[in-house]
Amino acid sequence: MAPMGIRLSPLGVAVFCLLGLGVIYHLYAGVISSRINSFRQQKNVDLRDLLALSIEAAVEGGREVKKIREDNTLEERSKGKTKEGVSEKLTLGDLNSHRKMFYLFKNTYPFLQVNSEEHDEVKExxxxxxxxxxxxxxxxxxxxxxxxxxxxxxxxxxxxTQEYTENLKKYVTTMVCVAVDGEPVIGVIHKPFTGYTAWALVGDGANVAPRSEYSISAPKVIVSRSHAGKVKGIIEEAFGNNTVIIPAGGAGYKVLALLDPPDEDYEEADIYVHVTFIKKWDICAGNAILKALGGHMTTLKGVEIDYSGSERNDGGLLASVKVDHKTLVERLSSVEKEKH
Structure with missing residues (x-):
């Protein structure tokens, strides 16, 4: 009698193949995954290219912001309230600018970590x-x-955005920052309604410069419009009753107010102070520019701000250039000690 062979049905063949693939997957999945991660880690990016892309993104985003404002098609709504109970505005200008800026980066460098203030349903x-x-x-x-x-x-x-809805155009900016190992390295601040763009790359150069003189004996301190009353007492205790307090909108505008003004829309300030929490996309670009110019942006206690991880900076803000930043920190710290 001839030996009997084993015959598998089509279903049995399919199951056998799937089992075989499963075994192969478990054997090699770890190897493949590690090789993919290794490949990703080996990717390098030229900071000069990133600076050029950052400038283009800020300008292109600015065009979207300007067009929506001039067409008066803001579609304004609230996206919630801040910790202080102030309504946060969201407009079509915010969203269109986000889409343009975010995807300029993602379509060029899909492997980079990109954090934007806005999020929406558009996937590409x-x-x-x-x-x-x-x-x-x-x-x-x-x-x-x-x-x-x-x-x-x-x-x-x-x-x-609040000032944007009020048509206070001089305060409005679009900004990009690149941090390396959590340290701000590239900063771009663009003014959509004048076309002015400030940029800097720490260690290489900038197209903006500090003014020739600053004062900390009777300084001009620029602060948030929405917190001007709250910060007034702290600043006067730290720097004296002769201190001039300048309420203004936008963190980008406030940083540029510390520098050689690009146009007549700017008020000159010696120091920028913020006493409540602030998001890192608001301050990273300004931090990079000041750092490139030998200036400083820290928490109120003088701690450097880490631009990796959490989007929040809870330690307040103190920004300066061409003055003794340590002395400023000590003056503000002495006020805090007196209160406690």
Missing amino acids: NPAVWSREIPEDVLQKVKVREVAADRITVWIDPLDA
């Missing part, structure tokens, strides 16, 4: 970086590569 956008590098960037900045997994990008698609 055809925005593509032109790959053009501005002439002043080419002249001042050298090629410098950094591993992609060390980079965090912070985007503020529309800074000073």
